[in-house]
Amino acid sequence: MKIGFGLYRHMLDDAHFAFARQCGATHVVVHMCDYFRNNDRFSKTDQPVGDTSGWGFADGRVWSVEELVDIRERMAQHGLTFFAVENFDPLHWCDILFDGPRKEEQYRTVAAVIGNLGKAGIKVLGYNFSLAGVAGRIIENKARGGAQTVGLDGRNEQTESPLPNSMAWNMVVDETATGIRRPVTSEQLWQRLTEFLTRIVPVAEAAGVTLAAHPDDPPLDLVRGQPRLVNQPALYQRLLDIVPRPANALEFCLGTIAEMSEGDVYEAVDTYSQQERIAYLHFRNVRGRVPHYHETFIDEGDIDMARVIAILRRNGFEGVLIPDHSPQMSCPAPWHAGMAFAMGYMQALIGRG
Numbered sequence: 001m002k003i004g005f006g007l008y009r010h011m012l013d014d015a016h017f018a019f020a021r022q023c024g025a026t027h028v029v030v031h032m033c034d035y036f037r038n039n040d041r042f043s044k045t046d047q048p049v050g051d052t053s054g055w056g057f058a059d060g061r062v063w064s065v066e067e068l069v070d071i072r073e074r075m076a077q078h079g080l081t082f083f084a085v086e087n088f089d090p091l092h093w094c095d096i097l098f099d100g101p102r103k104e105e106q107y108r109t110v111a112a113v114i115g116n117l118g119k120a121g122i123k124v125l126g127y128n129f130s131l132a133g134v135a136g137r138i139i140e141n142k143a144r145g146g147a148q149t150v151g152l153d154g155r156n157e158q159t160e161s162p163l164p165n166s167m168a169w170n171m172v173v174d175e176t177a178t179g180i181r182r183p184v185t186s187e188q189l190w191q192r193l194t195e196f197l198t199r200i201v202p203v204a205e206a207a208g209v210t211l212a213a214h215p216d217d218p219p220l221d222l223v224r225g226q227p228r229l230v231n232q233p234a235l236y237q238r239l240l241d242i243v244p245r246p247a248n249a250l251e252f253c254l255g256t257i258a259e260m261s262e263g264d265v266y267e268a269v270d271t272y273s274q275q276e277r278i279a280y281l282h283f284r285n286v287r288g289r290v291p292h293y294h295e296t297f298i299d300e301g302d303i304d305m306a307r308v309i310a311i312l313r314r315n316g317f318e319g320v321l322i323p324d325h326s327p328q329m330s331c332p333a334p335w336h337a338g339m340a341f342a343m344g345y346m347q348a349l350i351g352r353g
């Protein structure tokens with residue numbers, strides 16, 4: 001098992017690389033999509049949360065081999081491995097998600113993105129096949145000591161307001177578009193995922209890249225009038241079985257799995273790590289289940305994190321674990337302190353960095 005760190009687009013600098021290494025990270029998961037682009041409404045010091053207007057503005061640029069290699073080489077100077085990219089930019093694939101007119105063009109874009117990752121030596125691409133994206137969460141001071149965290153306290157304006165045509169994956173993809181997205185059925189969503197995996201897993205295999213699926217967070221049935229995909233632990237198996245190949249793997253988000261209304265997080269960890277289909281984990285903790293939960297510090301949630309590590313060890317898991325996100329601590333550096341706390345706990349559980 002390897003301990004990693006997730007860095008957002010605006011954190012790809014020496015200071016954050018040094019901080020990640022000092023926290024014991026050896027591997028980095030990079031968010032190449034700038035969730036905050038052209039959007040100063042929300043603080044960039046933590047994960048994006050947003051409101052009914054979503055996160056930032058997608059730009060759809062295909063990340064070049066050169067820029068990916070530059071990031072990889074700058075990280076390497078700090079003893080860090082560029083392990084994965086997490087998420088497409090919504091403009092790479094919004095018409096794949098919504099079966100729109102640019103679908104075929106976007107399949108070519110997705111193939112180009114994956115091809116460039118492979119050429120740059122980056123072996124994992126996390127993705128979240130989600131129509132409304134990570135939407136609906138609210139900011140609350142519910143973590144230990146009143147620390148700021150995110151969660152859900154029942155359905156709210158964000159989860160209920162219909163998704164506009166201007167948005168996909170909780171970001172703006174066409175600010176000129178008007179009207180509301182036509183509701184998609186759950187079966188249509190699974191059909192689109194089936195086409196996506198059937199067409200793209202071979203592309204990923206040829207590029208030497210593993211695709212890793214994140215579950216839908218919050219794992220409700222509907223968010224903004226659109227169905228959710230993997231919102232129960234057993235549905236991960238349905239996704240894996242569409243294309244039963246090693247390159248069709250999981251970005252296993254422990255927190256999201258624990259938030260789900262059904263299932264047992266320990267059984268899920270055991271089931272999927274036994275199959276060796278977990279590429280990396282979001283090793284974060286929560287309290288409660290949808291529609292009432294909040295993210296917690298790594299040591300104070302419902303999940304016994306030591307028990308999760310014991311299951312992973314028993315099943316010989318050799319992938320990467322990252323904290324994903326942590327509550328913001330009340331100090332001059334809320335994000336850094338929260339991440340350092342989480343990483344220290346992971347180091348103690350998993351081993352020396």
Ligand SMILES: O=C(O)[C@@H](O)[C@@H](O)[C@H](O)[C@H](O)CO
Pocket residue numbers: 031047086087128134214217218253255256282324325
């Ligand atoms: O569980 C979650 O929802 C998180 O993994 C996401 O907030 C994730 O950090 C973002 O979607 C970026 O991938």
